Amino acid sequence: MNNFVYYNPVKILFGAGQIEKLSKEIPSDAKVLMLYGGGSIKSNGIYDQVKIALENFAMTEFGGIEPNPTYETLMKAVQVVNDKNIDFLLAVGGGSVIDGTKFVAAAAKYQGDDPWDMLTKGAEVKDALPLGTVLTLPATGSEVNGNAVISRKSIREKLAFGHSRLFPVFSVLDPHVVASLPERQIRNGIVDAYIHVIEQYLTYPVHAELQDRWAESILKSLIKVGPEVLKAPDNYHNAANLMWLASMALGGIIKVGCPEDWSTHMIGHELTAMHGVDHALSLAIVLPGVMEEMREEKREKLLQYADRIWGIQSGDNGQRIDEAIKQTNYFFQRLGMKTRLSDHNIGKDTISEIQKRFKSRPGFDALSETGTLTPDRVKALLESRL
């Protein structure tokens, strides 16, 4: 096990009716900006619940944060923060709204020229507004960590940043929201959480007994619970399990002392930035290619994954790994995803463009936990997904 520092101060309020408690979690004299997305919170009742819970607060609203939240939109929210002297941000939404709110929290206090530098140049987050979240979509785990992924429309880029100052002070998780979600969003959430775990697990072994088993626990639970939620999203227990699984997939506790990969995300982000492919879908397209291309580097963990997740015990090592990749792909397909690039009219031009971008962008020329996934190999693995 490698040395590590673990710290996660997010207070999680989980369960039916927790939105009512919001007023006790925000300083009573705070000037609050409530950020949300396209307005689904108005049809599912969350908007009203939040407004009632915070009726005694000075509150401004900023709606319209899009899926894959953009720099362009978020900088308008920063303007509102400045105009209204906002001192607390409340994200009401899924991962996009929460990620966007983290960017606003950091950008509002940013002292340099352009807050985009936090994503491209590693400019440090020296200060940030406090933020809380009301989660409306179990998927990204953004409600329990200090990371965010932001897109910049003008240059079709999608990049990540993070800082311990960007942990939400609190996150409210009420599983009832799942019942009102479209099937596509539930499916995306299941796959997103699954691949978050894979990125932290499918590397090489470091004698991390518990971390391995905890990661496998999430995978096994998602395989069981995922299809059940899709079948009956109004079943509270299923919804609660999915919500907790998605949070724990990216709360940071399963990866302590372990190598991480994140290649699938780096590659998937490009498909989203260039073609608007849903985040989770982009991951489901890319992952089988990464597993195939990296099968030597990841051999030991792939065999463990084959055994413990899919119960694959027969065949030689190569056959077991083949079968594990096949089962993973089937799982995404059973949930309803089309996992080939050609299913989405994406062809060789895009692959060449990604190869080109990765060659020129710092840190992208040697992806994966071993640093051996070169732009040429990314091209090869994407071609296997055509």
Place this chain on the structure above:
Amino acid sequence: MNNFVYYNPVKILFGAGQIEKLSKEIPSDAKVLMLYGGGSIKSNGIYDQVKIALENFAMTEFGGIEPNPTYETLMKAVQVVNDKNIDFLLAVGGGSVIDGTKFVAAAAKYQGDDPWDMLTKGAEVKDALPLGTVLTLPATGSEVNGNAVISRKSIREKLAFGHSRLFPVFSVLDPHVVASLPERQIRNGIVDAYIHVIEQYLTYPVHAELQDRWAESILKSLIKVGPEVLKAPDNYHNAANLMWLASMALGGIIKVGCPEDWSTHMIGHELTAMHGVDHALSLAIVLPGVMEEMREEKREKLLQYADRIWGIQSGDNGQRIDEAIKQTNYFFQRLGMKTRLSDHNIGKDTISEIQKRFKSRPGFDALSETGTLTPDRVKALLESRL
């Protein structure tokens, strides 16, 4: 899954050489009281490492905190805190030193007549000194939670209390300490962690998919790693795994939304208070009795435990439960514990005294997650452990 609030702000610094970083975790102008136990930190080198790391700090020492730390000793430390205007406590030791330090942290700021009221009368912890820990013994998990168990020698009582103000600000976990521990302490640590998990797991099912699997992950890992650590305590990977397992057993994350028991602890504490039995040993003596006595209330989880932990799939329900209890008891015995009361010269008098105490002490007349474990049943289960 039940509603829950989860919050755990402890910063964990894990791994070889982390003690060096201590100076960055304590405010540089703090007046520090370093609390420790019987002096083993002087022979294993931890004392020197801490002193070097904090050479620029104003530091006072308080040694001599005993296993099962006593009110009598800890009130002397409170006096030192007051005399020296201490504003930061550093616990260097195992669960006893850390528990004791939490009591000192709360007692030093206690406004009522007697801090013991926090344990007997539920007097609220309204303020507490900040504390950090350097863990020297993986076992109790006290380094990652806000709970403590304190004994009062004069009346032979051992009681628990806790508060979110008593979370350590940070905890340093360097697995190298394991190599210098006596076999008995390692064995105790393994069993203590195992039974901490059991108390949070072996109740009744509430559709908590992940919580169940995470608890089972710790149990399975302890069954694998435990004997390996005892055989080779100087193997860093084994030691690191045991240390992380013991912390995660009582960090709070596996129990969220689930019922808890703690009967085994409540009964075990009496054996320690009355006869000085090691804490973990007291639990290993009592647990098989609780499993047997509560087999109807715990039936579903006992069957799940039999299947997932011990791979018991044959026989009727009763036979599977019998086998699971037997395997649990064997596990403790294989680690080197004698799990009968008579092995420790404890007889019927003690059992009657415990029955009597539980009848008169508030909250002890209806133990377990179902409130059905009466003092008379406690007597019966202890008699089965004679």
